[in-house]
Amino acid sequence: MKGTLAKGLLLLSLFALVFLAACGGSDGENASKDDENESGSGDKVIEFMHLWPEGSSKQHYDIVNGIIEEYESDNPGVKVKLEILGNEQYKEKLKVLSTSNELPDVGMTWAAGFLEPYVSGNMFASLDDLLDGPLKDKFVPGTAEAYALDGTTYGLPLELNITPLYYNKAIFEEHGLEAPTTFDELKEVVQTLVDQGVTPIALGNKDRWTGSMWYMYLADRIGGPEVLNKAIDRSGSFEDPALVEAAKEVQELVDMGAFLNGFNGLGNDEAKGYFINEQAAMYLMGSWDLPEWTTSEANPQEFKDSIDYMKFPVVEGGKGDENSFVGGPGVGLFVAENSDVKEEAKDFVAFFVEKWGEQSVEKAGVIPATKVDTEGSDLPQMYVDVLNDLNEASNITLYADVQMSAGVAEVHLDMIQALFGKAVTPEEFAKQQEEALAAEE
Amino acid sequence: MNKVMSNKVVIALYTLPALILILALIYGPILLTGYYGLMDWNGIGAMTFIGLDNYVELVQDSKFWESALHSFLLAIFSTLSLAIYLIISLILAGKIKGSNLLRKIYLIPMLLSSVAIAQLWIKIYDPNNGMLNSLLQTLGVENPPAWLADPNLVLYAIFVAILWQYAGFYIIIYYAALKGLPESLIEAAKIDGATPIQIAYKIKVPLIAGVIKVTIVLAIVGSLKYFDLIYVMTGGGPNGASEVIASYMYKKAFGIYDFGYGSAIAFFLLLITLVVTWLTRKLTASEDEIQY
Numbered sequence: 001m002k003g004t005l006a007k008g009l010l011l012l013s014l015f016a017l018v019f020l021a022a023c024g025g026s027d028g029e030n031a032s033k034d035d036e037n038e039s040g041s042g043d044k045v046i047e048f049m050h051l052w053p054e055g056s057s058k059q060h061y062d063i064v065n066g067i068i069e070e071y072e073s074d075n076p077g078v079k080v081k082l083e084i085l086g087n088e089q090y091k092e093k094l095k096v097l098s099t100s101n102e103l104p105d106v107g108m109t110w111a112a113g114f115l116e117p118y119v120s121g122n123m124f125a126s127l128d129d130l131l132d133g134p135l136k137d138k139f140v141p142g143t144a145e146a147y148a149l150d151g152t153t154y155g156l157p158l159e160l161n162i163t164p165l166y167y168n169k170a171i172f173e174e175h176g177l178e179a180p181t182t183f184d185e186l187k188e189v190v191q192t193l194v195d196q197g198v199t200p201i202a203l204g205n206k207d208r209w210t211g212s213m214w215y216m217y218l219a220d221r222i223g224g225p226e227v228l229n230k231a232i233d234r235s236g237s238f239e240d241p242a243l244v245e246a247a248k249e250v251q252e253l254v255d256m257g258a259f260l261n262g263f264n265g266l267g268n269d270e271a272k273g274y275f276i277n278e279q280a281a282m283y284l285m286g287s288w289d290l291p292e293w294t295t296s297e298a299n300p301q302e303f304k305d306s307i308d309y310m311k312f313p314v315v316e317g318g319k320g321d322e323n324s325f326v327g328g329p330g331v332g333l334f335v336a337e338n339s340d341v342k343e344e345a346k347d348f349v350a351f352f353v354e355k356w357g358e359q360s361v362e363k364a365g366v367i368p369a370t371k372v373d374t375e376g377s378d379l380p381q382m383y384v385d386v387l388n389d390l391n392e393a394s395n396i397t398l399y400a401d402v403q404m405s406a407g408v409a410e411v412h413l414d415m416i417q418a419l420f421g422k423a424v425t426p427e428e429f430a431k432q433q434e435e436a437l438a439a440e441e
Numbered sequence: 442m443n444k445v446m447s448n449k450v451v452i453a454l455y456t457l458p459a460l461i462l463i464l465a466l467i468y469g470p471i472l473l474t475g476y477y478g479l480m481d482w483n484g485i486g487a488m489t490f491i492g493l494d495n496y497v498e499l500v501q502d503s504k505f506w507e508s509a510l511h512s513f514l515l516a517i518f519s520t521l522s523l524a525i526y527l528i529i530s531l532i533l534a535g536k537i538k539g540s541n542l543l544r545k546i547y548l549i550p551m552l553l554s555s556v557a558i559a560q561l562w563i564k565i566y567d568p569n570n571g572m573l574n575s576l577l578q579t580l581g582v583e584n585p586p587a588w589l590a591d592p593n594l595v596l597y598a599i600f601v602a603i604l605w606q607y608a609g610f611y612i613i614i615y616y617a618a619l620k621g622l623p624e625s626l627i628e629a630a631k632i633d634g635a636t637p638i639q640i641a642y643k644i645k646v647p648l649i650a651g652v653i654k655v656t657i658v659l660a661i662v663g664s665l666k667y668f669d670l671i672y673v674m675t676g677g678g679p680n681g682a683s684e685v686i687a688s689y690m691y692k693k694a695f696g697i698y699d700f701g702y703g704s705a706i707a708f709f710l711l712l713i714t715l716v717v718t719w720l721t722r723k724l725t726a727s728e729d730e731i732q733y
Contacts, residue, residue, distance in 0.1 A: 098485050117698065121486040199569075206589075206678055262568030262587025264679035265595065270567065279569070406697040418680045421592065 204271030
């Protein structure tokens, strides 16, 4: 019995050792975290979480670090502590942190639908005082509004994108084509290309939001910029004739063979590959892809030179004009409601937004949501054109799946895939979305 | 040592760490999932108790049943494919030249992560530049199908990728079982004049029946909760044609933040899996243990 006891004790102590070692590890971590917090005795620490890791977004990462350095030297006594995660992990972590009410003081959010649960959970602080104060009139109209709920703004956008229709000039020239300005001309271009055995349009509709952009533009050009917005904010209906008509036009394009063969099974990246390999003549995509056609080292210069963009053609007799764009802000900054350094965090956000706006285009090719002065910069021509177009934009319609709540967006995206795949009629397409929107009222 | 093993304190000591981990990481979350399934919850805000409403919705949800059908098709398909794996293993376990090399070839897919496999098959199935369609075109097939974009074909296209993915796993199990059979039985059969096919069919297969049963359960359960390859290859599309229960659950919980409903699906999937496993054990139950 004595031996047994000894062995038992031995085991117990072994187990305890392992257990304590594990605890010790976390103890050590906590300790070092405390050290950091207290470094420089009495410093205020702003925790800042962003989603541009050095590996995948080097330029963004560098700008952020530069801004933080500048801020810290301007504001002695305030330190910014960074946590950096990739896009998907970032979303997951933000969600997990929010359930335990431990959001970072400053972090990144997306507009409208993404923001909503956080705002209704009272997690994000109102940033109206910044918009009325230091950041007054700094933003392109319509961008900060995308982060507002019931008239209060909870996020400040860093990125802004519109969606040009890129095309390959070399392919167009080879087939004696010119960039179309009307939808009928676009169809003629498509027909010519199909007849010559060239894929007219690269589309990766496995991702669904890609097809949604085509639909949104057609809805805008036929019914004007308000019709889709109204259907979504419930002052109108999704069964509006213009929205059904737009769906019909989509299916007509599908029937003509306008889109890449097998588009419903291809992701956006694969579809982009076809455009980059010059296997498709046109590609509708956000201006976030501008570096691909201008500065990217990965693509050959000859290809980059042959890419230009056009504004989405107008539909004759339709209500939308060519300066109306589908687009919207990308990520924005939020300040946590329960932050214990809220004032400093807001101050940092205002500083960050301003500095970011000065540097992001030139250093990272990101169009900021704040107004950009193109005079005297040596940006690639396509950037200058897009920035100028933005200044002349008559309207920017926020991506439908971002405008909608998550549940309705899912219906919308599913319906888009079904519409392009001809699994539903245009009428049914409109009806199902109308029902989903009505159910949420 | 026996004394140590019969000491209740020591027994508890040995089993406790694993028990705590299993309770905390497996059974706890299962119970929580069951609990969340009774709630209306978006994953962030407050939960509202709604009783069995999620389950009522689930039973009426045609998209759920469609995905359940796909999961069951996948289960049937995987079970049938076990026969192919078994035949390959029988051949490999026989004395053929290069069986060592072949075995390694079959095993390699198992070493790849599902995402890599999915990317590989996406490239193979690419409708215009893909290997498969290029091959079909050189064979004179005009307009070969766009495999992953065709709602009628997509599920089968994915089945083939899954068949390939799991070949190594099941072949290695069968191979090990076959190699473990006593040589004397096979020799005796040979002396009695049995052909290799008779030996395989009448002696080897019945002797590894226990292993086969286990693999059937593994294949069915694995298929019912199958997720990764489908999620990467098609995301359940086009138009839900390749949606399975697990991908549908993911969409509901993490896509549209309906964690209550997602949890209900997860819990329902658990019940289905338990019932099917029990049924499979029941149907394949045999009377007695094999004794050599």
